[in-house]
Amino acid sequence: MSLSPTFFIGFVYAISAISLLFALYLARKVLKSDTGTAQMREVSDAIKEGAGAFVRKQYTTIGYLAVGAAILIFVLYQFGLKDSNAMKVTIAFVIGAAASSIAGIIGMYISVRSNIRTASAVRTSLNGGLQMALRGGAVSGITVVAMSLLGVGGLFAIYGGLASAGAAEATTVPLQIIGFGFGASFVALFAQLGGGIFTKAADVGADLIGKVESGLPEDDPRNPAVISDLVGDNVGDCAGRGADLFESISAENIGAMILGMALWPLFGLYGILFPLVARAFGLIATIVGVMVVKIKEDEDPMKGLNRGYFVTTVLAMIGFYISVYFLLGNNIWFFFAGVVGLITALAFVFVTQYYTEYRYRPVKSIAEASKTGAATNIIMGYSVSMECVGIPVLLICAALMASYQCGVHALAAMPGLQIAAHNAGFYGTAVATMGMLAPCAYILAMDTFGPITDNAGGIIEMSGQPKEVRVRTDRLDSVGNTTKALTKGYAIGSAALSAFLLFRAYIDEVEKYMVKRGITGVIRVDLSDVATFVGALLGAALVFVFASLAIRAVGRAAYYVINEVRRQFKEFPGIMKGTQKPLYGRCVEIVTAGALKEMILPGLLAVLTPVAVGVLFRMFSPTGSLAAVQTVAAMLMVGTITGILVATMMNNGGGAWDNAKKFIETGQFGGKGSDTHKAAVVGDTVGDPLKDTAGPSIHVLIKLLSTVSLLAAPFFL
């Protein structure tokens, strides 16, 4: 601990800046690559334009909502709370929202430009395509993590977190940057909802009208919704998941810093800075990991990606050890906690594979049930989707208990300190979360890899390339499907592990406010209390109703697509004959308008419910009572538990339905075109809005519940 805190915050900035430069370098390298034939560019330009139009409109809408929220936050903090930090909180919110938006937009920008370069590269070499797609994805992943670090670390320093005056000053700073986390969540919620609705509305709409009504094959250029479908892959998976992980990282960093405050006597500023430093090492690990990925032409591309993941994990673990050595007094127990997190990440990846790949029993059973029709396919899929929460929950429980014990042991190894064992235990769970999230930039790169290769496949298909090229893109595309599923498992796993950290941050924060206002008492989220139990019930119900609205939004927006495509077919008969180009842009506009309209209701429900519950319970409880704070805490916790379960159910269930269909398409149970296959297509369609809209939106909901409660907590006292 001979190096000063200023050194470490400087280290974090430096690594973040270097990473951004590296991302810029990657982006330039990608952009300089070959863009294939004119036909390919035509398709790609249409995607680019569509995605650009959507992103502009979406972020404009989000911008309006965010400005409204910012004004509300300022007014309430300034005049409601008479808090002298009102401006700081508001500025943090604005910066968080802006940084998240910029990260999302940059990711999208590169992604819709990497697709055609991947398509072009794949014409000559599988390795070239793989590297192009992964590097395009890495621009997103690295930018997201670096921006989050710069934002949180920068605000911490600017707001005086490094002032050596001591505990009093430094320990209130993380509370002032809570706004950053909420800003990130706020943008992520609407980005994921809007993108998720767009992607599935376009997909379902294109499928229903194309395959079912008009008998067109997938990605047929005569289908006016086909470009919308390809645009959707980008806006849902890239922009949405990018924003999701941006807020995850930010919220978890801030939460861990708040928990670090409780260990002030032990580590001082180092405990608060640890999460940022560990994450910075993760960035370095990712850069190396991305660069080592290389495959032979006849090798499985997944193997290449796995090698990169392995390198990243090992390097991140070394970085973690270094961080523990310098910042946490070389207390080996904290390193163990981090290892628990890394192992949990690996275990989640395996479990997700088991439930979503057709090599294993669950997907096979769905495929087999399709033999007796769509109904039995759905029943079996429903059953599998509910079953697959079991093992992940056991893993989370084990990780929580183990990392908590690591924290307690870490404290026991440093006797004589006036710190409650549970605070060290909670910090242990936070360190485990840091461990789990260490390789997250790499994971995000693999995730964005998915839509890029998917798009590349679409471009190759629509521009009529030779069969051997299509086979190669199909290989990349199928790897992309796997990585997308794995990323979702990883995201929900880290959300689950970090949930506990965010609850504790909420409680620690409220306790600070209690001291400030001279309120005595102990906060307990005791379910045997009626009001707390009611909060728990409401939290669980919120997840269900939110998911319901998200699913329905897809259905509604898909109807707009269907009607528009019908109109085009009717008004321009040349489209079906292939003599006239469909109005792709018009279709994109329709889905955009539909998705943005439909995202408002679930979005507001998520943001306003915890605030409304807190304020209402505050109004009807006696002054100085902790009822409202506790009710919201219960809502948060049980909402999170329910969210973890429902999201896992939807993500894995949707993935299993998808791959059951793919399994049949490999020739099983009658193969493509058989009645069994038709039944499996129904399951696949049902799974789509679950796994790509509702499920990922619940990830964001879970964290938004935490960040909005953190921000609104002072109003509940």
Next chain:
Amino acid sequence: MSLSPTFFIGFVYAISAISLLFALYLARKVLKSDTGTAQMREVSDAIKEGAGAFVRKQYTTIGYLAVGAAILIFVLYQFGLKDSNAMKVTIAFVIGAAASSIAGIIGMYISVRSNIRTASAVRTSLNGGLQMALRGGAVSGITVVAMSLLGVGGLFAIYGGLASAGAAEATTVPLQIIGFGFGASFVALFAQLGGGIFTKAADVGADLIGKVESGLPEDDPRNPAVISDLVGDNVGDCAGRGADLFESISAENIGAMILGMALWPLFGLYGILFPLVARAFGLIATIVGVMVVKIKEDEDPMKGLNRGYFVTTVLAMIGFYISVYFLLGNNIWFFFAGVVGLITALAFVFVTQYYTEYRYRPVKSIAEASKTGAATNIIMGYSVSMECVGIPVLLICAALMASYQCGVHALAAMPGLQIAAHNAGFYGTAVATMGMLAPCAYILAMDTFGPITDNAGGIIEMSGQPKEVRVRTDRLDSVGNTTKALTKGYAIGSAALSAFLLFRAYIDEVEKYMVKRGITGVIRVDLSDVATFVGALLGAALVFVFASLAIRAVGRAAYYVINEVRRQFKEFPGIMKGTQKPLYGRCVEIVTAGALKEMILPGLLAVLTPVAVGVLFRMFSPTGSLAAVQTVAAMLMVGTITGILVATMMNNGGGAWDNAKKFIETGQFGGKGSDTHKAAVVGDTVGDPLKDTAGPSIHVLIKLLSTVSLLAAPFFL
């Protein structure tokens, strides 16, 4: 309060005995009625035999399991705890299990004999059929409630609850009869699971093989599975729901008596006896309510049933007032709490109607979504099913808060007593539960009405009666579908309201044991504690996995049916030609064996998980710690919350899918036989195992979690 406790317990016995005599009178009256033509008797006899065979086998299996459980309980209490009450607890368990079984068997016995008498009566008059079916159902309803009262009240007196020695003695007696509640839950779990699996396996199997593979119409006598299907209606809905409500009433009575112990200084024995007395008045109200039901030939039968329900509710409310007057010191706030319960019951009925009848938006939206195929039907139904937890949760929250406040006000009206406000509040929620359950015998009669009329319709159809008779039975059958849906809403509502009461009973019980063992500390189910949070996560996951297994069990058992029917068609070609009778009995045997085999795994999971969690956490926590108790409490509470949501989702979702199909069959969107209809049939089939197997089984699971925890609690300390 001038009348002695002995008077009131005598009153409870007398009313229960009179009710049983009345049930006997009703049963004799039903059995003496006309049994129609020989052809009708032939069908009915087949159902009777099939149901008899299933019930014998099922209760034999349950009997073995129960004997095993009884031995385990005795050994653990006697030698593990060295509890001098081990024998009492075990005997209570055995009596509870036996009483539940007897109530279920009697209900089934009458139900499979009422069906043909209803069919026969309906040939001459709609009113005759209605009265026959309702009275047949009332035998079940009244027997279940009276047996529960006799069991709980009898054990209370026998175990010395009336000894005037005072608090010390009386307040430990309810703890000794906890075994009765667990016995009832134990039987109910397997009865509902086995019955639920049987009924849907037979239904799905018969449909898939009949309608889909062989093109036979519903209830066609050539289908070997058709009798199994009719048997299923009885064993699932009658025996299953009867056992479910038997354990509900028993568990809630015992729980309320335990809460009454906390008010000992206020009401003495009266507070403990109040639940039994209020329930006895409900029995009288039901008897009158059943007898006043009568309709004109051209009237809607539902109106007649509603009149009876109204009379029952009003009388029950008067009885409630009298009970409050004599036993709770005429404290009007407790009466208000009861009214809250009665209003909640009504509100649940309305909300259930809104979500499951095709007059309203949700079902209509599913029907409309069927126009674009099975996938959109399922997506919309999925969305509706998740949405429909919202309002019920708000209702439950309102009822809990309101009745809690009633309790607090009731105490405030009696100043100067050394009772904590929250104990009075909890008793308020218990009184509301009593209010909600007051008309439950009538509700159960309406529920059993469903399978009786369904069977009557089947008998009329299979024996080839004239069209006008079939129209009449169809009218009764459709009312039966409505009452079945309403009952499920009512059952889950009362489960939700009573959940809180059962948690409190668990905590009160543990506190008694803590005093006994000299353990100090306060039990808190504080979710911000890691172990407690882990318990909560496990409880939520348990519900999902249990539901998954229950759904899958249906699919597996249905396969047995399909294979058997295929075999019969192949080996006896005369069956399809109508020259040979199918082997109905063989099919019933197959489903029976399948259902009983498949019920074991989910059943054991439900019983063993809370015990395992409690014992494991006990082993790994320091002596005298409350960790294990609190972890199980969290598991119980969050499991209950999740269970309420998932069961509501499945019950209402299944009902909505069912009625969306029926709506289309009225001629909407192309009517019967159209593609839209085919899509809706998929939804209906998917909804079946949800609403008739998994959903109702979760009702039982919720209460079983409570009763098993109550029984096992001393091992967690």
